[in-house]
Amino acid sequence: MPYSYLKPLLDNNGSKIILLVLDGLGGITTTPDSKTALEAATTPNLDRLAREGSLGQTIPIRYGITPGSGPAHLALFGYEPLEYVIGRGALSAAGINLPVNAGDIAARGNLCTFDANGNITDRRAGRISHEEAAPVIAKLDQVQVPGVEVDVRQVKEYRFVIVMRGEGLTPHLNDTDPQEVGVPPLKVEAQNKGAEKAAQLMGKWIEEATKVLADEPVANGFLLRGFATDPGLPSYQSAYELEAACIAEYPMYKGVSRLVGMEILDLVGPGTQGEFETAKKHWEGHDFFFIHIKKTDSYGEDGNLDGKSKILEEVDQALPTLLELNPDVLIVTGDHCTPCVLKSHSWHPVPFLLWAPKTHRTDLETSFTERNCARGGLGTFPAVETMSLALAHAGRLNKFGA
């Protein structure tokens, strides 16, 4: 459960919270005179909120730890990421709304290419198109073995999810993906005694499915990884008494949102403006909105500082659409940093802006940048405290003790 001390204090007062996550928001500069994408961007609206509200910076997981997107979002949602570990399989299945219940096992799959000796020559089957991959994956979905039920669904292009349902299954199986070419796939094996039945059934299914793909010209094999079951996350409703909605373009973020019981909203249009308009459309029906902007991270991974700055300016320009909704609390932050200099996720503290016009404390900072956030009134704190701060500033937490 997210912090169990919160639950007895909850006061569902109908106030509304927006958590705007700019994926990979923070950057770094390695010299005093250079600028991060956030510093380079012209963001008058964010700077105004920074002047009025409180800044701070979060540690996503622990000091020095670079998070993947799953644990980074779990932390923002208030779920201690070292305690709640979601297997990749369960996360991917949730992303495409394929149910994984307790006792089911799910895994991520890639179509791949084998040579005549059964060695892998391409781990992604030449990155074949979505349309080419679809019938191959449909063939996999037909493969069944006695005693269990198997569902296989395409995610995107050569990527799919497999879910096996039956009695006595546990997900403690090793990946079959060896993460290299020139070798055969690994055999699926039980990592403990309890998983032997699952290993045997999954092994059988792999054997049958491999035969079925043997005649495919390119995608004549597949690799599985991230075996997992339902992580059993408490819902936002039970943990926070919040009717939460997710506004995101990418399956991964919808997946983790679905696992905490958020309703996944259909977007009314493309891009940032489309996402913000979606919040406007559904404003009455929910009291918590998680809005996810992906491109800040993508440009960070590409090392494209101008591109990242432009997206930040796009967000800033669209911000009035959210502000006109009069949220009680608006938090703008990232799940982790993706510095353009590093072209990857990083462990650096993440800029955090809290604006709650009735309850925030104005600090001395006057613009929304990494360097200002480091001096902000909220200090440097674990990302997993985000929901506690959101609930408090929304007036949704009663006093603790007399």
Place this chain on the structure above:
Amino acid sequence: MPYSYLKPLLDNNGSKIILLVLDGLGGITTTPDSKTALEAATTPNLDRLAREGSLGQTIPIRYGITPGSGPAHLALFGYEPLEYVIGRGALSAAGINLPVNAGDIAARGNLCTFDANGNITDRRAGRISHEEAAPVIAKLDQVQVPGVEVDVRQVKEYRFVIVMRGEGLTPHLNDTDPQEVGVPPLKVEAQNKGAEKAAQLMGKWIEEATKVLADEPVANGFLLRGFATDPGLPSYQSAYELEAACIAEYPMYKGVSRLVGMEILDLVGPGTQGEFETAKKHWEGHDFFFIHIKKTDSYGEDGNLDGKSKILEEVDQALPTLLELNPDVLIVTGDHCTPCVLKSHSWHPVPFLLWAPKTHRTDLETSFTERNCARGGLGTFPAVETMSLALAHAGRLNKFGA
């Protein structure tokens, strides 16, 4: 036990520490141009200490959690407030120096008014005066049931404490106060099997006591809440090797101080100056002084910013009395914030000033305000670290490890 790693490091060097708690000290401004009471107050002495020493800000309990006075003070005293939970009954009994030992049960009581059908019409019996309530509460003290001993003592006006002593009592009983009018009081019931004997005896006492008050014109009933027993807090002497004294006007703060083994000093005069003179008088006999100023909180709760500023100025003007004692460590902080804007306790970080002329580290901050504390050299830290910092700066902690 407060941090068990402290105990082996303790070095009782005779140095002296003052912990000056300005209740509800911190405020908020929700716009850049307005001022908190602390910012509005003219406090040259505190600002000098801020220039010389270190500032910081504390999180009283956890991020976003608004504390009651009990847990907030426990944290300042070094007792993890989520671990050491003091029931209201035990705290109230300690406040009036009514012993509650392990196995006794204590509760807070209110005199109230019932109508002819036994429904509550006023939960505070029309707030009858201390003098009017005294004989009614004295009647309750006469009521006894076989097998236990009962003490009832007036706290103030219509408020009293009841302590029941006997074999096999545990405090897991529900409140009889329904927290509303127009309904009868709740029956006292056991919250688990072990509390059934206590429930039966307390029920019997309530029955008898209710008969005794039946003829009273106004206060013809009573409500009980916060059943609790001795929380068994380790003493300051055993945890810190400190001979601690409490200088406070209000029973509640004397109560929590008594529970950690502080000596409660009689005040030599009224107001802040009276409290500081009390420290002067007893300076030789103790090495730790907890001094509690209540009115900062009271004015905060009233939303009276001028009043709160004035009290802060009064404290500032009286400060030389403390400084002339040459304390080794002087900490000035609050137990929580009570922003005038919110008229209530809050979760915001609390300003913290540490002045220890031989050991503090001067930081860049030059005045004692919320916004400066947010940038202070001590950072943002849990209030429960206060005693560790106090002991360290007093030279009372040896090195950990070789």
